[in-house]
Amino acid sequence: MTVLTVVGVVLVVAALAAALHIARSRLETARRATAAADSTVDRFRDFAKAGCDLLWELDEHLQYAFVKNLTGVGSPLDSSSVLGATPWEIAEADPEQDETWRAYRALLETHRPFRDFRHSYRVKGGKIGYWTLSGTPILDHSGVFRGYRGTAVEVSAEVDARQRADRAEARLAEAIENFSEGFVLYDPDGCFVACNSKYRELFNGIEDLLVPGTPMEIMVKAVIDRGVIRRSTDRDAANALGLTRFEISRFSDRATEVQMADGRWLLVQNRRLPDGGIVGIRTDITDIKKRERALAEQEARLRAIIEAINDAVFVKDLFGRYVMCNTAGTRLIGKDVGASLGKTDAELFPADMARKIMISDHDVIHSGRTRVDEHETIVDGETRYFTTTKTVYRDPGGAALGIVGVTSDITHRKRGEAELRHAKEQAELANRAKSRFLANMSHELRTPLNAIIGFAEIIQMEMLGPVGTERYLEYAADIGTSGHHLLNLINDLLDLSKIEAGKLELHEAWVDVPAAIETCLRLVKERALNHGVELTTELIGTLPPLWADERAMKQILLNLLSNAVKFTPQGGRVTVRAAIDEDNRLRLAVADTGIGIAEKDMPKVLEAFGQVDSTMNRKHAGTGLGLPLTKKLIEMHSGEFAIESAVGQGTTVSAHFPAARTFAEELAVKHPLRASA
Numbered sequence: 001m002t003v004l005t006v007v008g009v010v011l012v013v014a015a016l017a018a019a020l021h022i023a024r025s026r027l028e029t030a031r032r033a034t035a036a037a038d039s040t041v042d043r044f045r046d047f048a049k050a051g052c053d054l055l056w057e058l059d060e061h062l063q064y065a066f067v068k069n070l071t072g073v074g075s076p077l078d079s080s081s082v083l084g085a086t087p088w089e090i091a092e093a094d095p096e097q098d099e100t101w102r103a104y105r106a107l108l109e110t111h112r113p114f115r116d117f118r119h120s121y122r123v124k125g126g127k128i129g130y131w132t133l134s135g136t137p138i139l140d141h142s143g144v145f146r147g148y149r150g151t152a153v154e155v156s157a158e159v160d161a162r163q164r165a166d167r168a169e170a171r172l173a174e175a176i177e178n179f180s181e182g183f184v185l186y187d188p189d190g191c192f193v194a195c196n197s198k199y200r201e202l203f204n205g206i207e208d209l210l211v212p213g214t215p216m217e218i219m220v221k222a223v224i225d226r227g228v229i230r231r232s233t234d235r236d237a238a239n240a241l242g243l244t245r246f247e248i249s250r251f252s253d254r255a256t257e258v259q260m261a262d263g264r265w266l267l268v269q270n271r272r273l274p275d276g277g278i279v280g281i282r283t284d285i286t287d288i289k290k291r292e293r294a295l296a297e298q299e300a301r302l303r304a305i306i307e308a309i310n311d312a313v314f315v316k317d318l319f320g321r322y323v324m325c326n327t328a329g330t331r332l333i334g335k336d337v338g339a340s341l342g343k344t345d346a347e348l349f350p351a352d353m354a355r356k357i358m359i360s361d362h363d364v365i366h367s368g369r370t371r372v373d374e375h376e377t378i379v380d381g382e383t384r385y386f387t388t389t390k391t392v393y394r395d396p397g398g399a400a401l402g403i404v405g406v407t408s409d410i411t412h413r414k415r416g417e418a419e420l421r422h423a424k425e426q427a428e429l430a431n432r433a434k435s436r437f438l439a440n441m442s443h444e445l446r447t448p449l450n451a452i453i454g455f456a457e458i459i460q461m462e463m464l465g466p467v468g469t470e471r472y473l474e475y476a477a478d479i480g481t482s483g484h485h486l487l488n489l490i491n492d493l494l495d496l497s498k499i500e501a502g503k504l505e506l507h508e509a510w511v512d513v514p515a516a517i518e519t520c521l522r523l524v525k526e527r528a529l530n531h532g533v534e535l536t537t538e539l540i541g542t543l544p545p546l547w548a549d550e551r552a553m554k555q556i557l558l559n560l561l562s563n564a565v566k567f568t569p570q571g572g573r574v575t576v577r578a579a580i581d582e583d584n585r586l587r588l589a590v591a592d593t594g595i596g597i598a599e600k601d602m603p604k605v606l607e608a609f610g611q612v613d614s615t616m617n618r619k620h621a622g623t624g625l626g627l628p629l630t631k632k633l634i635e636m637h638s639g640e641f642a643i644e645s646a647v648g649q650g651t652t653v654s655a656h657f658p659a660a661r662t663f664a665e666e667l668a669v670k671h672p673l674r675a676s677a
Contacts, residue, residue: 052151057138059147062086062108087133091121111137111145118155129156181283188276190216202266202282203228216278230259257285265289312407315393318400320344320361332407361403364390368400374410385414452479506636510545511553513586517576520557524565532570540579544663546586552633559626560590560653567651568594584659591652597645606631627653637661
């Protein structure tokens with residue numbers, strides 16, 4: 001190999017080495033440029049990730065041409081299914097119907113950049129999500145619009161949180177607005193922020209100042225100057241309604257009452273908030289104040305009434321301490337009110353008396369029953385009697401709070417009772433003496449009277465021979481009639497006396513009622529004919545027997561018939577009625593068309609020997625024993641006596657005998673009216 005050849009090879013190698021060096025240098029430069037580019041791409045990618053969730057591009061037709069999700073989380077815009085669709089199509093919106101999307105489309109069509117356009121979208125399950133879009137137009141080198149390139153941030157969580165906060169704020173505002181109390185809010189500087197309509201209603205004289213920023217002291221001054229409230233001094237009103245700026249710095253919670261100019265009362269309450277603001281509540285307490293006033297008036301009236309009572313009235317708590325006592329009570333205790341209240345019976349009375357009182361109190365509290373105790377004591381050397389009534393008083397829940405008691409001086413009543421017992425004993429002695437007198441006198445009178453009646457009948461019948469003069473026979477008849485009348489009077493007196501003494505005995509048996517009625521009618525028939533009075537009967541159905549004293553039954557009927565005939569004028573009618581009523585009671589009645597009895601005279605005719613004071617008494621003889629004796633005989637048979645009368649129309653006297661004295665339940669009383677004269 002020649003030198004030239006060697007030199008050439010060396011030169012070639014050197015050239016190759018230089019070329020390799022240059023290539024390596026360029027490769028390193030390219031590598032560094034690529035690394036720098038990658039770093040720039042990474043930097044922009046990090047910036048994009050930090051600033052948005054999605055990269056997107058729209059073509060010149062405003063349709064998605066590129067979408068890149070940077071979060072790795074699924075999104076409605078990170079799928080190839082959105083390519084070729086417009087943003088409003090993805091959001092399922094119609095720009096022709098939706099004002100927001102119509103404005104967005106118009107903005108895109110102007111090819112201008114935009115920021116923070118928010119729109120909603122529907123995700124799986126029907127839930128609504130939100131995106132915020134920002135974009136800039138793409139122009140080629142010749143300035144022709146080629147679309148938009150931009151970013152998107154998902155703000156669903158923020159929107160949801162804001163909506164929840166808005167709803168909560170709206171609910172709070174609605175609740176405050178619906179407060180029954182007035183509500184007002186001041187900021188930390190003491191300036192008005194807001195209030196509800198109730199506050200505006202209460203302070204309707206300062207409506208022009210109820211705007212944000214009005215200082216509290218200006219509002220308070222206006223309330224005072226404009227006469228919205230009543231106050232004794234301006235300072236009192238200011239202290240009640242609010243605070244000055246100086247006072248705000250040393251504010252403490254407060255509550256007070258003020259009276260409005262229209263007479264209403266407000267409870268004013270101010271509270272410090274954590275941020276330094278002040279919230280005020282204004283409550284209308286007019287009804288409460290009225291009730292308090294009414295309660296105070298009622299308490300005053302009750303106190304006056306209790307003080308006016310001559311009896312001792314006291315109240316004790318559960319520990320036996322006096323908490324209230326009227327003047328009469330302090331007189332009884334022997335100490336004034338101040339010295340009595342808070343004391344127990346052990347501190348006010350002797351030991352024996354205090355022990356009895358405490359035992360009585362303990363029984364009342366634990367039994368819950370009202371207790372009445374009587375006791376006597378020596379007052380000013382005189383024995384006096386007292387009665388104490390105690391009961392438990394309770395709270396609205398039923399828990400016992402103590403004892404209320406009333407002690408009355410019953411000395412006069414006790415003395416009156418003693419006098420009454422003595423008078424009763426004397427009356428009973430007199431009644432027994434009267435009964436013995438009537439019994440003895442009836443025996444003494446009946447013996448000669450029976451002789452007189454007997455001798456009169458002998459003379460009248462001329463049993464021992466003819467009487468020389470006809471007039472003597474008339475005299476004998478008069479003697480017999482008068483004797484029978486006097487004998488009946490004596491019998492009535494004796495019967496009435498026995499009934500009053502409880503010694504009249506009934507000899508009961510089954511009495512044929514129709515037969516008894518016929519017998520009595522025969523006995524008064526002649527007298528009725530002499531007076532020109534018609535006698536009739538109305539017996540309804542088949543009358544059952546009556547378990548009664550037959551003599552007493554006939555005496556009842558005879559007394560009623562005699563009175564009816566006596567007081568019925570000529571041409572009148574007396575009717576005896578008998579029937580079984582729906583309760584199976586026997587009803588006997590004697591009705592007349594006589595002169596009648598006035599309502600005011602009813603009590604008098606039912607008294608023994610009672611007679612109406614009129615010319616009637618002088619015209620008609622009688623003792624006044626008929627009706628009282630009849631009433632007592634009916635009542636002795638467990639019956640009911642009734643009388644109905646009208647002056648000038650007549651009188652009806654009825655006797656109702658109980659079903660237990662008849663066989664009515666076994667008899668079919670369905671026959672028609674049977675009337676006979």
